Amino acid sequence: MGCRLKRFALLAGLINVLIAAGTPAFASTYFLTVAGLGGEPDYEQRFTMLATDVDKILKSGGQTDRVVDTLKGADATKAKMEASLNRIAGQAKPADAFVLLMIGHGTFDGTEYKFNLPGPDISGTELAALLNRIPAGRQLVVDMTSASGGAAAVLKKENRTVITATKSGMEKNATVFGRYWVEAMRDPAADVDKNDAISALEAFTYAEKKTADFYKEQKRLATEHPQLDDQQRASAFPFLKTGAAAATVTDPAKRALISKKDDIENRIDALKYQKSLMAPDEYKKQLTALLLDLARTQEGIDK
Numbered sequence: 001m002g003c004r005l006k007r008f009a010l011l012a013g014l015i016n017v018l019i020a021a022g023t024p025a026f027a028s029t030y031f032l033t034v035a036g037l038g039g040e041p042d043y044e045q046r047f048t049m050l051a052t053d054v055d056k057i058l059k060s061g062g063q064t065d066r067v068v069d070t071l072k073g074a075d076a077t078k079a080k081m082e083a084s085l086n087r088i089a090g091q092a093k094p095a096d097a098f099v100l101l102m103i104g105h106g107t108f109d110g111t112e113y114k115f116n117l118p119g120p121d122i123s124g125t126e127l128a129a130l131l132n133r134i135p136a137g138r139q140l141v142v143d144m145t146s147a148s149g150g151a152a153a154v155l156k157k158e159n160r161t162v163i164t165a166t167k168s169g170m171e172k173n174a175t176v177f178g179r180y181w182v183e184a185m186r187d188p189a190a191d192v193d194k195n196d197a198i199s200a201l202e203a204f205t206y207a208e209k210k211t212a213d214f215y216k217e218q219k220r221l222a223t224e225h226p227q228l229d230d231q232q233r234a235s236a237f238p239f240l241k242t243g244a245a246a247a248t249v250t251d252p253a254k255r256a257l258i259s260k261k262d263d264i265e266n267r268i269d270a271l272k273y274q275k276s277l278m279a280p281d282e283y284k285k286q287l288t289a290l291l292l293d294l295a296r297t298q299e300g301i302d303k
Contacts, residue, residue, distance in 0.1 A: 027095045027096055030097070031068045034101070035103040037117055038105070042272075042291055045291055047103050048073055050178055050182050053185075054070065067088075069084050085130040085131065102142065106143070112150075113154070116145070127154075128157075137159055141163065143155075144175060145165060148166050150169020161229065162228075173223040176224070176269060185203065186258075190206040197242060198240045200235075204228050204234060207226065211226060260297050264293055268290050
């Protein structure tokens with residue numbers, strides 16, 4: 001009997017060791033959000049708002065397993081982006097996850113993609129080199145910029161899921177995919193399997209559909225086609241645990257404001273489409289009014 005108990009104890013101990021080895025303790029997810037150069041006041045405001053929304057969502061709910069860094073406005077420089085990525089490379093462990101969210105404009109010259117930042121831009125090649133130094137075993141890059149498809153090939157890596165707002169570097173118009181990706185982060189409807197977490201695939205599917213619907217509703221030819229490099233890997237990447245952020249959308253008053261914000265964003269995009277047909281003063285007058293309304297609406301959401 002004593003030998004049997006000893007064998008059982010040894011077996012139980014071995015199982016516990018194997019479980020511990022297969023389930024990393026204290027694993028964290030490192031998030032870096034960068035809102036790049038807008039180039040125009042309306043884009044500057046909207047990119048900053050999106051980055052602020054992401055920052056608040058990620059920091060909500062008291063999630064201690066999230067390490068959040070957000071660069072926007074004058075702080076979103078190449079030097080500070082490099083510093084953030086190098087800092088994460090020095091802190092992250094193989095058991096951790098890493099997420100990079102890029103909001104703004106990008107360019108592609110037929111060979112090299114660049115993410116537009118205040119001051120020097122960062123190229124896809126430079127970005128890939130920085131990301132490759134991060135030891136996190138699971139990585140997700142969501143490039144929501146124009147021409148982002150031009151970065152997909154150079155950013156691709158075995159343990160990295162890459163999502164881009166465009167299918168190639170030749171889709172160079174400003175994108176709307178970014179705001180729908182952020183919307184997916186706070187809308188419970190994005191959690192299709194209702195497991196209280198939004199996977200990278202669920203967020204992508206939500207934002208992709210919303211993007212396509214936008215162009216249909218505006219009766220415009222789609223100038224962006226979001227791309228995902230690996231559905232299986234994206235499905236297995238729990239991008240965001242839902243919680244306090246989702247509560248915002250279930251509040252009727254907040255829902256109304258979020259719906260109003262989406263409508264204002266659509267009107268701004270529609271106005272920009274008509275810019276060449278309008279007198280400059282009239283365009284500026286209408287755009288200023290919409291931007292003020294957008295800022296007031298955002299303030300109401302944040303309260």
